[in-house]
Amino acid sequence: MTDGQNVQVDVAIIGGGPAGLAAALGAKKRGADNILIIERDNELGGILNQCIHNGFGLHTFKEELTGPEYAARFIEEVKKEKIPYLLNTIVVDVDAEGKILTLMSRERGLFKIRAKAVVLAMGCRERSRGALNIPGYRPAGIYSAGTAQRYVNMEGRMPGREVVILGSGDIGLIMARRMTLEGAKVKLVAEIMPYCGGLKRNIVQCLEDYGIPLRLSHTVVDIHGKERLKGVTLTRVDEHSKPIPGTEEYIPCDTLLLSCGLIPENELSSGMGVELSSITGGPVVNESLETNLEGVFACGNVLHVHDLVDYVSEEAAKAGENAAEYVERQIRETSRGIPVCGEKGVRYTVPSYLRPEYMDDPQVIRFRVGSNYQNVSVVVYVNDICVIKIKKRTMAPGEMEQIKLKKSDLEKVCECNKVQNIRICIEEQ
Amino acid sequence: MYDVIVIGAGVTGSAIARELSKYERNVAVIEKASDICEGTSKANSGIVHAGYDAVPGTLKAKLNVAGNEKMESLSKELDFPFRRNGSLVLMFEEEDRPALEALYERGLTNGVKDLRILTPEEVRKIEPGVTKQVAGALYAPTGGIVCPFGLNIALAENACDNGVSFFLDTEVLGIEKKRDEQGTYYRICTGSRKNGETIFESRVVINAAGVYADYIHNMVSEKKMTITPRKGEYCLLDKTEGKLIKSTVFQLPSKMGKGILVTPTVHGNLLVGPTAQDIDDKEGVNTTALGLETVMSKASRSVETLSGKKIITSFAGLRPHEDGGDFIIEEVTDASGFIDAAGIDSPGLSCVPVIGEYVADIVNKISPAPRKKNFIATRKGVPSMAEATERERQALIAENPAFGQVICRCEMVTEGEILNAIHRTLGATTLDGIKRRTRAGMGRCQAGFCAPKTVEILARELGVDMEQITKAGGNSGFLDGTNKEVQS
């Protein structure tokens, strides 16, 4: 344990996936040179390594890359900048006050490092069958879409041959195509909501191209098979997502993939005392993506689940820059800032607080809506006075939205230090 | 020929085997599943009851209080998690007071120590998380919780370490009652997926076959027995909810029904359940929408803050219920040397520390044997990195660096623990086996991240392809061929 006890870094980044990599580069760019990335897996890149499909990087690189290619661009940059990283190393515990991280690996056992700033970039996990509370037996053959993706794409192994997919999130749609290409029969994709959770492009290129039916307003209500999965009972649901009796249909299958949502993985954060949002499951942060703990920042899917990795990279780079800036300046005042709230259709905003003296100009505020909208406006109020109104042809819960708030938008209303609240709403045009 | 054969490697069979292994005897345990602890023993409340429930004079009453007293010392001997967290039986309506008092009286008759009836204020002082609607409660400080897998596996491993032979994946197909010059003996024909048909013979056979005990009993006796599988459904909540209450909270049976318990588990989760439904299918461990809904809605009567969003998994178990309502632990009248240990439903788990002795006494009367001189009384469980101190963690990693490699991140289970679980006595060969021995995959992601890694380790250590690795034996494999196989 004494080995490494005195190791001190400026910015410790927990997680070497897309968020961690971009945060490291952001910190480097802002002048930090003593950075450490801590990755629990045996390579950098995180979940991108198993996302072998293309469509990544349109915003960042103006070209379509696969997941591993997108990751490689960042990994090469990190290597070029000689940013140190540890693989196969897990963060066991973080003492938030002293920012002492307890790490563990096969090679080095338990050891500690001290950091001036910490960036949380641990990503998210999938909602499990247990969390969905689907009744029935508990046979083998039920996988989260991501677990199946790992088997197929990383190990070249097939989790099964006759597949039903529950949930029409993008991972589910992409796995429908992957399983089909590798020789499985995907019988259908069921979605409890009346609309698809994934991108239009994936509906066309992953389902329609292969004649895979998408059953909207349907869910799985029973699981059959005592050893290996034998089939599922599918049923129609009403507008409250409740199964409609009499619509049950038995679908024989040996595999059920679940693509029913992602949950930020904040066990470490909550252990440190980071305040979490009950809506996003991620930390509550201010404009600098700093949590309630000074010098502890969060970005990527650990903060809130993103739809595009490009936005993860953008956000994480900011978190890295802010962490570097924090290290440089050290002391900051403790005020929490002006509350930023989502109302009337806006489920949440990131950040939740804004300190005008530290805001970017313009400051990006990301949010998601709670249901589908057509021809509406996104309206931003400062102290109940409308400062921004943007027309939107369509908005959907599956897509992350953002608005850019300028300092001058605040100054339209009053002096920055007199701003009481900022609200973002969806309104009819 | 074996001196004694035990049918069933659940917690009852394992406890009996362990007790019998204290004597100079050749003992075999036959189990149809691919692992120990695969039936009733793996899916129950994990409660060590204080002993006020059983009707005075029954075997249940006699064994419960004694079993409860001995659980703590047994847990120290065999290194499994047990905690005396106390239990409360809540009363919601003043009109139910006579029933609560009757329960108290019954507890006194059964010899339960330190029982008290509490006022609502006293209840909420002990358990601030309990509903304000509470009108009173029976408090039993001796109530406890145990890891049901830990207990079962510890007993079986220790029995095995003391010379008992375990035959897993071996199903009893038929039993013939035979006679030779020395008297009655039994010829047990078994089938195994791996070894085909095998014959076992013994003069003493113990039937600890759980929900199948009637099936086994009826092979040798004309006095037929019926064991009804009584299904109980449960929901397990995240560790974030584990501190909502610290005692096990029951509900007093009332006009609202039997009630649902809420309890912390020894590992810090919160468990709610069970329902009680008699079914026909002895393998009917499926949960139902109605069952799970009932569990959560009834349980929230005790603890209002329970949230369905915090459920990480649900499961169902089958209690082997015999019509008479009591345990049947006796030599079968028309089959000498054949001993039933049947109908072991609640409070069976609580009685485990004394059931073994009880059966061993019967065996000793039928066929006495000398005590073993070199009996190994203790056993060490799989080390737990999650629960270890920093110093212990360092020591484990120093011993084997694999203890530094986390496999299950939710429960912080390392490769070292998984290797230990595979290579120990009666080691794990399935994913569920690893889960029960190490907790890998028991956390909130429910094995999403760790299952592929655990499957890989199992395949490597057992020297088989990943495709051979199953969830729980039989046809429960995870993988089916490789990419593009169909096309090539």
Add this chain to the structure above:
Amino acid sequence: MICICCPLGCALTAVRDKEGEITVTGNTCPRGEAYAKNECLSPKRTVTTTVRVKGEAQAAMVSVKTAGEIPKDKIMDCIRELAGVEVALPVRIGDVVLKNVAGTGIDVVATKNIEKK
């Protein structure tokens, strides 16, 4: 068909007249028209999949893609041709894994860097 050019997802209808001219309706922008015509005349896709790595390596598979779009009806041919392909290490992003897949004139290239063990 649903337009995939942007999140709007316009419901497009494409009608081909006697002269073979395609008329697209339901689109809100020119991109939709181009997309619908393309989907009718020669739908193309980029295929992403994996191929096996030769010998002992830190990874069993390497991810690959077609270097450009190939006709949609050649997707399964492409997969079938890749079934027998094994790649020797090390492999770099962009390395050609299979030339002229399914006679499309398009190469299949690696999308991941994997070092020798």
